[in-house]
Amino acid sequence: MEFTFTTEEEAFRQEVRTFIAEHVTPEVIAEQGGDEESGADHPHTDAMIDKMMERGWVRMAMPKEYGGHGGDLTMQYIVDEEFNRAGVFIAHNYGTGYTTIIKYGTEQQKRDFVPGLIAGKIKLGLGYTEPSGGTDLAGLKSRAVRDGDDWIINGSKMYGGSPESTHMYMLVRTNPDVPKHKGLSVFLVPMDAPGVEFRPLKLIKDRARAYGYTGAWAGSSFYEDVRLPQSAMLGEEGQGWELATQGLAIDRIGVTRYLRCTYRTDHMIDWLRDHQLGDYVPREDPFVRDKIAELWIEREVYRLMTMRSLTMVKKNIPIVHESPSEKVWGPDHNVRAIEAIASILGPYMQLTEGEEAPRGGEFGDHFLMAWFVGLGHGSVHAMRDQIARRGLGLPRG
């Protein structure tokens, strides 16, 4: 056991914080809440990311030959943690894309995609869910059929991607005659290929936020006789389920999810320390104190779970129930947190902007989508099924 970061790691964290203090300007923060529908520019963020790239801080644990820095996972964790905490989400396409392309991609695919992903020039949408459902992922209906050396794709995806996406990381059925999860494959589909159409989908929340888990938009995409060469397939034909489950397992853990499920608690505590509502000082209210401590403890447990999976990845220990466990605990904490915040702030919670709104209305906006964190990337129900089967060896229902 070793429950703290090393002095070297802490020194590195200081370096990152110094950089953030200088470069994460209000302009950069403002861009985080930009208008995703039109794919607005974010020049300040881009300039800052260029500086980070010079230091090798973006995806630093990725191999050198593909634009990474061959660095240590803990160091990468520290960079991601500090930037996320400052409200800047730099790790576009976090988990799935990089990891599976490095692991399953051809040499050409690695060269074509990984440096671009790291630089943020390539943006992958995740094309898993379809109008007919997301939880039963292996039951998806989009098809790819061979035509000579090519594949012809037909179908539709729901929620994944944004107007900025350059490619869809698309899971499709390539063989309808085998058990459902054996007949799937992944394609990296260029969004500008003929036959691809993307339509934005407005969410119940009206704006993206620096600390938002989601923006105001998701997207639907439609594929009509889209012709792709074999080289657009990632991994082998029929290997799609393996890629998807590995990618999802990675997206379910780690710093990004951890911070996105704990911001609310942290921000509420920050706010409480310095604010009151008229003559009412919430932090002096015994109910508030008990509730806040309860949330704090839950988020500490989540931090330790995140440290556990980081340790396991670093030590190459297979992750069994730990990933779905985090994917239940974090999102459930997130929901308990926002609902506790609602009970603390009373009518102030519902505000999404304006001078009366605590933290500029962040809590109101967050309230609208907090519940959903438990559904994306594998619902809490599906995750509990996985824990029960893999972690406890219980029979299938």
Added chain:
Amino acid sequence: MDVLFNEFEDMLKQSARSTLEVESPPSLVREAEASTLGYSPDLWKKIADLGWLGLALPESAGGQGLGLSSLGIVACELGRAVAPVPFHSTMTAALTIAESGSDAQRSLILPRVVSGQSILTWALTEADPRYLTPDAVQMQAMVEGGDLVLNGTKLFVENVESAEQILVVCRTTPGKTGAAGISVVLVPTKAVGPKATPLTNIAKEKLSRVEFTNVRVPRTNVVGTEGAGWPVVEGMVNRAAALISIQMSGAARRALEYAVEYAKGREAFGRPIGAFQSIAHTLADTLIWIDGCDLIAYEALWRLERGLPAAVQVSQAKAFCSEKVVQAVRNANVVHGGIAATAELDLQLWFRRASAWATRLGTPSEHRARVAHAVLDRA
């Protein structure tokens, strides 16, 4: 940062587990509960011979000088077996003597603890059950020349009938509130004979109300500085709370395993009950909680061991473990259905004992108050 066990820690856990699987079956717990002593002297001797009692005690006393995280691993396994031994009360007092005692106190007491000859206990709580405030301590010890004369009543004292020494928290200066004047005093049970009355409890452990009437001990029996003993108490309570947290967590994990086994075999509506989602998900949540209990308790133990600030981490651990362990053992019962209400099923030993441990050393809200102060109040 590495929150998993290293090779040594893994080995320690495995050897403690396999030893206790053989040496501490549920039948031994039942026997101990029915006995006057309330514990198994055989098992106590065995764990002393294995060196467990000296794991975290200094080498000068015959111990191994390892830290609280190692001791925590053993406590977790003892909890897993709900082993009927006076481990927790003995370690609580012994670690305090090791930390704050004089050389004479250490050399008198600790070697006897390491060898298993001496059981210890401690007495802090009175009618006011709060653990984290000196105001709950009312008991007086008047200075009379070279002696202290103790008068008052302590509650929830563990194993007092078998203990050789009690670490008693009292006030050595007049006054009823605040930390000033608090002292921690070693009282040999045989020599002074405080009067103990059993407190019947759900764990069927030996708990007593202990009355001190003009109990006289030399002032040299003060552990730490006379009148300035509150930091000693805090250290004692922090270690004890962290240890009981991991001990409960160990018990809860075993209860979960019982429930999982049962859910695989018991059928209803023509299939194993574990195939019903509501059962499976209940057990999945229980696993998440117990993993969380382990992580948060080991963090507290590790920080205490390293001498890092740990009071908040201890409170986090105790608040979380107290609530989650009670829910976990209750879930294990519910999955078993009616049979869990019968004395016949071994699971009841885990349910009763872990639930009782959860009540000790500070309520969740008391610990949360300490956490709230740390996170909400500006210095």
